[in-house]
Structure formats: structure tokens, C-alpha cells
Amino acid sequence: MKAVILGATKGMGRALARQAAARGDALFLLGRNTSDLERSAADCTARTPGQVKVGFATCDLADPDGFDAALDAADEALGGFDTVIVTAGMFGTQEQLEADLDRLRALLTVNFAHTVLFCEAARARLMARGSGTLCVFSSVAGDRGRKPVVLYGASKAGLSAYLEGLDHRYRAAGLVTVCVKPGFVRTSMTEGLTPPPFAGEPDTVASRVLAAVDRGKPVVYAPWIWAWVMWVIRLLPRFVMRKVGF
Amino acid sequence: MDAPPVPPDALDNRESALQRSNTADVGEIGGWGRVMVPGREVRDENLERLTEDAVLCRGLGRSYGDSSLPPPGVSDVAGTTLADRILSFDPETLALRAEAGLSLRALLRVFFPRGYFVPVTPGTTFVTLGGMVASDVHGKNHHCAGTFGEHVTALKMRVADGRIVECTPQQHPDLFWATIGGMGLTGHILEVEFTMVKIPSPWIYMESERVPNIDAYMTGLAEAAQTWPMTMGWIDVLSSGDQLGRGILMRGRWAEPDEAPEGFPEPKSRPGVPFVFPQFALNPLSVKLFNAAYYRKPVGAGITHPEPFFWPLDAIHDWNRIYGPRGFTQYQCVLPKAAGKDAARRFLEVLSRLGGASFLCVIKDCGAQGRGMLSFPMDGISIALDIPVRDDTQQLVDALNEHIIGDGGRIYLTKDNFTRPEHFAAMEPRLEAFMEVRRRWDPQLRFRSAQSVRMLGDPQ
Numbered sequence: 001m002k003a004v005i006l007g008a009t010k011g012m013g014r015a016l017a018r019q020a021a022a023r024g025d026a027l028f029l030l031g032r033n034t035s036d037l038e039r040s041a042a043d044c045t046a047r048t049p050g051q052v053k054v055g056f057a058t059c060d061l062a063d064p065d066g067f068d069a070a071l072d073a074a075d076e077a078l079g080g081f082d083t084v085i086v087t088a089g090m091f092g093t094q095e096q097l098e099a100d101l102d103r104l105r106a107l108l109t110v111n112f113a114h115t116v117l118f119c120e121a122a123r124a125r126l127m128a129r130g131s132g133t134l135c136v137f138s139s140v141a142g143d144r145g146r147k148p149v150v151l152y153g154a155s156k157a158g159l160s161a162y163l164e165g166l167d168h169r170y171r172a173a174g175l176v177t178v179c180v181k182p183g184f185v186r187t188s189m190t191e192g193l194t195p196p197p198f199a200g201e202p203d204t205v206a207s208r209v210l211a212a213v214d215r216g217k218p219v220v221y222a223p224w225i226w227a228w229v230m231w232v233i234r235l236l237p238r239f240v241m242r243k244v245g246f
Numbered sequence: 247m248d249a250p251p252v253p254p255d256a257l258d259n260r261e262s263a264l265q266r267s268n269t270a271d272v273g274e275i276g277g278w279g280r281v282m283v284p285g286r287e288v289r290d291e292n293l294e295r296l297t298e299d300a301v302l303c304r305g306l307g308r309s310y311g312d313s314s315l316p317p318p319g320v321s322d323v324a325g326t327t328l329a330d331r332i333l334s335f336d337p338e339t340l341a342l343r344a345e346a347g348l349s350l351r352a353l354l355r356v357f358f359p360r361g362y363f364v365p366v367t368p369g370t371t372f373v374t375l376g377g378m379v380a381s382d383v384h385g386k387n388h389h390c391a392g393t394f395g396e397h398v399t400a401l402k403m404r405v406a407d408g409r410i411v412e413c414t415p416q417q418h419p420d421l422f423w424a425t426i427g428g429m430g431l432t433g434h435i436l437e438v439e440f441t442m443v444k445i446p447s448p449w450i451y452m453e454s455e456r457v458p459n460i461d462a463y464m465t466g467l468a469e470a471a472q473t474w475p476m477t478m479g480w481i482d483v484l485s486s487g488d489q490l491g492r493g494i495l496m497r498g499r500w501a502e503p504d505e506a507p508e509g510f511p512e513p514k515s516r517p518g519v520p521f522v523f524p525q526f527a528l529n530p531l532s533v534k535l536f537n538a539a540y541y542r543k544p545v546g547a548g549i550t551h552p553e554p555f556f557w558p559l560d561a562i563h564d565w566n567r568i569y570g571p572r573g574f575t576q577y578q579c580v581l582p583k584a585a586g587k588d589a590a591r592r593f594l595e596v597l598s599r600l601g602g603a604s605f606l607c608v609i610k611d612c613g614a615q616g617r618g619m620l621s622f623p624m625d626g627i628s629i630a631l632d633i634p635v636r637d638d639t640q641q642l643v644d645a646l647n648e649h650i651i652g653d654g655g656r657i658y659l660t661k662d663n664f665t666r667p668e669h670f671a672a673m674e675p676r677l678e679a680f681m682e683v684r685r686r687w688d689p690q691l692r693f694r695s696a697q698s699v700r701m702l703g704d705p706q
Contacts, residue, residue: 009291014291022356043332188328
């Protein structure tokens with residue numbers, strides 16, 4: 001696998017990049033902060049068999065004008081990538097987002113509009129070379145409108161719908177789309193929140209996602225238990241959802 | 247597409263995690279001994295930002311007592327475990343640099359299969375590099391290799407005036423050697439650089455033998471130290487009379503490639519202790535049965551898996567739960583050579599008279615004292631025993647401390663929860679010099695812990 005990872009410096013992206021590096025995949029990291037990228041690239045380099053150097057370039061989901069240059073840099077370093085993984089995104093609690101419209105606008109823009117734009121740029125390159133995998137982190141929060149994650153969930157619901165559409169439209173043409181739906185995972189993003197039952201670790205998610213990428217699985221819940229949790233939640237009638245707190 | 251303007255700071259929803267967490271509830275936090283205080287750990291990948299307002303860092307929380315707990319009146323400690331990147335490794339010089347929250351377990355997962363090992367490992371892999379420096383950990387090879395701090399070549403630290411400084415044995419040596427074994431009280435350790443070692447194979451050649459009493463044990467330990475790079479042993483603290491201090495002595499070395507099995511030793515699975523044992527589970531009878539059974543475990547010589555050799559208790563997840571709801575403490579002391587050959591015997595006699603019972607009592611000879619200003623080991627014999635917390639634990643620790651002060655011994659801060667300040671001052675002639683460096687770098691004593699307030703008289 002020759003993979004570009006947007007968001008590899010933190011949380012699940014970091015865990016995923018490390019596991020990919022450890023098994024010898026060629027990586028190129030994209031992110032917002034140069035010094036942070038430098039450190040993560042060094043970390044992945046140290047974990048790659050033979051310490052093969054991992055490259056990086058800045059790319060900010062807030063700035064779509066930079067997407068092409070970032071993907072050019074990745075293409076050049078990897079000699080044409082075959083996999084694009086997006087773990088970057090924003091998070092805010094329902095209370096934080098309701099209270100801060102600037103933050104809400106930024107979150108909706110980054111998590112949906114700009115992530116889709118990035119994916120479109122990546123898709124064009126992958127399809128031009130005949131095949132490839134696009135693996136994008138959405139969330140279980142996008143599966144059903146729910147009280148604690150109305151706004152964050154809406155941004156992820158849009159993203160999930162886009163990824164499902166891509167899978168239907170382009171799989172036959174060679175584009176494999178993997179939509180990752182993590183449940184609650186203990187990362188710095190969720191630090192300070194009370195973990196619900198079934199909270200997962202980034203490493204567990206990462207190994208599941210890598211397996212899904214290898215097999216071209218269109219949707220993957222991680223940790224696995226969330227597939228069943230969300231199945232139940234999707235079945236709950238509306239009058240129940242109005243009553244419950246989750 | 248004409249994107250709506252995104253204010254740059256709105257995008258950065260990752261303001262200081264310490265500030266962000268102020269809305270969450272303050273729960274309880276404890277050391278590995280499970281004696282709890284109010285407080286919580288706040289984590290972030292960005293250790294520089296996280297430590298801006300912090301009074302104390304905490305790694306994996308494996309120090310037994312209160313050294314990784316916030317001082318009274320402070321709720322938050324900065325948890326370093328998300329700052330865990332390897333920053334460089336040079337296969338020529340074996341120099342490795344990493345963020346302080348990297349765990350030994352994660353480090354070895356990468357480098358052990360490639361034939362590299364840490365110069366010194368403590369009895370668990372669930373420690374961070376920062377914690378290994380702050381406790382200046384030692385291992386079975388102390389008599390040959392010294393403490394971990396002896397292999398550290400540089401530290402990147404946030405000091406009390408807010409600066410970030412690089413310190414080495416040449417650059418700010420006072421800060422460097424006060425930080426080695428300084429329990430995190432001199433500043434926040436952000437990065438650690440040290441020298442790895444190359445190993446002939448990932449397997450261990452070990453010999454173990456049953457020893458009838460403490461005198462035989464001490465003789466065996468001293469003999470083994472002459473030729474073996476790794477020694478340690480376990481003794482039965484409930485035995486008495488001629489059998490006082492009977493136990494099992496182990497000596498080991500890395501196996502050579504021609505005697506080692508093919509392949510890398512498979513990681514062992516880790517069953518867990520699913521719940522906190524009730525207090526009555528640990529009673530004189532169960533402890534006696536355990537010790538008697540352990541004494542009869544098979545001994546011999548041969549190639550062995552490195553995990554049970556180096557980190558036997560890592561095999562049992564949450565093993566600290568067996569000590570019951572009140573938790574436990576570990577009493578670990580070192581008695582100097584000057585205290586005489588029979589120092590260990592006299593310690594055991596005092597322990598036996600006081601009725602201290604322990605599942606595991608570990609004895610190991612130490613080499614010369616390191617350069618860390620509060621580093622624990624010194625030339626002599628180290629004794630460690632787990633003690634479940636009961637109403638009389640304070641008296642037991644007091645009495646043991648009074649005994650070892652008479653012999654010129656000292657305790658290991660990383661394990662301690664009960665030592666009185668006057669006792670610690672009496673056993674630690676280096677304390678004043680340490681405090682002088684600390685005050686030089688941190689005049690207000692901003693950096694402190696529950697332990698430093700309790701034992702060093704830091705401001706609350």
C-alpha cells in the first residue's frame with residue numbers, strides 16, 4: 001500500500017499510520033502543523049522496517065486551495081499513491097457548538113464540505129490511474145439524529161451519505177470506498193468527556209480499519225461492538241429516541 | 247465553491263486540554279497501590295501545551311504511592327501518555343530520542359524484535375520514559391549497568407519560568423542530575439534521549455535455585471553477581487528460624503544465537519483480575535499458602551521467555567486489585583554494604599516481629615550509587631515487599647523506617663505512601679543539595695506532588 005494520510009499526527013490517525021508503517025506500507029503524511037508533521041513522520045520512519053523515510057506536507061481542511069499541491073507532493077514522494085486515508089476532522093460537544101456559531105460554521109465546513117472536496121480531488125487522481133482506495137473517517141454519530149450530537153452528527157451524516165454514494169457509483173470502475181464509523185474512542189478529541197460503555201482504544205480501531213482497507217469493506221464500525229449498538233439505535237422508533245438521552 | 251470564511255482560531259478547537267477539562271467532574275485518582283485522592287488526569291498529544299499550567303506530570307500511574315498524584319488543592323495532573331512519538335533512532339550510536347509519554351511496552355514492541363533492548367528495565371513495561379527518568383528505575387542488571395538515568399544523554403524540559411530547555415550532563419548538569427530520580431519535581435520532562443543496547447537474541451538463559459535461608463541466599467546472590475549480568479530473587483517472609491528468608495534465587499543472561507530457539511518469543515496473553523478482591527482474601531493463611539507453594543515451584547536451568555523473566559506481574563492485568571478495597575503500599579528499601587552481611591537478616595527479623603506479611607518479597611543486590619541526586623539504589627541490598635493497607639500500616643512503615651535509618655538505609659520514593667518527613671530527612675543526606683537545585687530552577691516550588699507536600703514540606 002502506498003498511502004496518503006490526512007490527520008496522521010493525532011488520535012486514531014496516528015495509530016493507523018503507525019500500524020501501516022510497522023507492516024512496511026509506504027506513507028506520506030498530511031496535516032496542518034509542520035513541526036507536528038515532522039515529529040509524526042519521524043515516528044513512522046522509526047517504525048518502518050529499515051527505517052524508510054516517511055515524507056510529509058502541510059494540508060489544512062480549512063483551506064481547499066491547498067489540496068492539489070498537497071496531493072502533488074504526496075504523488076511525487078510515493079511515486080503515485082494507491083490509497084488515501086482521511087482521519088482529520090473537527091469535534092465539538094452539542095453545548096459548545098450551540099454556544100459558538102463560528103465554531104459550528106467551521107465544523108460543518110471542515111467535516112462535510114471541505115472533506116468532500118478533498119475526497120473529490122483524491123478520487124480524481126485514483127480513478128485516473130484505474131483503481132485505488134479512499135478510506136474516510138466518518139462517525140457513528142452520523143447514523144441517526146441524536147440528542148447529544150445533533151450538529152456534529154449532521155456533519156458526519158452528510159459525509160457518510162457521500163461515501164456510500166461513491167461506493168455505489170464508482171466501485172465497478174475501480175474505486176474502493178471505505179467509510180469508517182468509530183464509536184467513542186479514547187483520544188485527545190474525547191479527553192474530558194465521560195466515556196460511555198464500549199469505549200475503544202485507537203490501536204484497536206486502527207487494526208480493524210487496516211483490515212477493512214485490505215479487504216475493501218465499504219463500511220466498518222470500530223470497535224466492532226458499535227455495529228450492533230448502532231443497529232439497535234437505528235431500529236428505535238422516534239418516540240423512544242425523543243425520550244432517551246443518547 | 248465559495249467557502250464561508252473559517253476563523254483560524256475557531257478551527258483550533260484544541261485549546262489547552264487543562265483548560266478544556268475544567269468543566270468535567272473531578273473524580274478520584276490513585277497510584278498503583280490504589281490509595282485514592284481527589285483529582286484527575288488530563289491528557290493531550292501536545293505536551294508542550296499541556297504542561298504550560300501543570301504542577302505535575304504523570305505517566306502510566308505505576309508509582310505505587312502518591313508521587314504521581316496532585317498536591318492538595320490542585321485537581322489536575324498532566325497525563326503524558328498521548329505524547330508518545332519516537333523522534334529518532336540511530337542504529338550506529340544506538341541513541342534513541344522520544345517523547346516522554348512513550349511507554350516501555352510500546353518502545354519494545356518496535357525495537358525488541360529488531361534486536362535492540364533498553365539498557366535498564368524495571369519490573370514492568372507499563373511505565374513511560376518520563377517515569378523511568380523521574381524514578382531513575384533500576385533492574386536485575388543494576389550491579390552491572392546502574393540505573394536507567396546513567397544511560398540518559400539528554401532531556402528536554404519545561405522549567406518553572408515557562409522556558410523549554412535542553413539539559414544534558416554537560417548543559418545545565420544541575421538540572422539534569424536533579425531530574426534523574428527527581429520524581430518530576432524539577433520540571434516537566436518533555437523528551438528523553440538515551441542509549442539502547444544490542445542483544446544477541448531475544449531469549450534469556452536462566453538458572454534458578456532454591457535456597458534454604460537468608461544467609462545462603464545472600465551468599466548466592468553475591469557469588470552470582472560476579473559472573474551474571476542479571477540477578478534477583480524472591481524470599482518467603484513468613485518462614486522463620488533456620489528457614490528465615492528461604493527463597494528462590496535467579497540469575498540470567500541473554501541467550502546466545504546458537505542456543506536460542508528460532509524466532510521471536512510470542513507475546514503472552516494477559517488474563518486479568520476482574521474485580522477488587524474483598525479484604526479477607528488476603529489473610530495470614532492465604533499468604534502462607536502462596537509463599538509455601540511458590541517456594542516449591544520448579545527450579546532449574548535453561549532458555550526462558552523474556553516476559554516472565556523481566557516482568558512477571560505484567561502477565562496479570564490489574565493485579566493490584568488482589569489487595570482489596572483499601573489498596574496496598576510497597577515498602578522498598580536499600581541497606582548499604584556498610585550495614586554488614588547480616589543486614590538483610592536483621593531486617594527480616596524486625597519484619598517478622600512486626601507481623602508484616604507479603605505475597606512477594608523481592609531481594610536484589612545493588613551496585614554503586616548513581617549520579618541522580620535522589621536516585622534510590624546504592625551499593626548494598628534492596629528489599630521490596632507489598633503490604634496491604636490496614637489500620638496499622640503507618641506504624642509498620644514507621645518501625646521499618648526507624649530500623650533502616652539505624653543501618654544507614656533509605657526508601658524508594660516511587661513506592662512510598664507512608665514515610666514521615668523527619669524519617670526521610672534522616673535517611674537522605676542528599677536532600678538539601680537536591681532542594682537547593684530545585685529552588686534554583688523553581689524558587690516558588692510550583693512543581694509539586696501529593697508526595698512532595700507530604701514528605702518534603704512543599705507549599706500546599
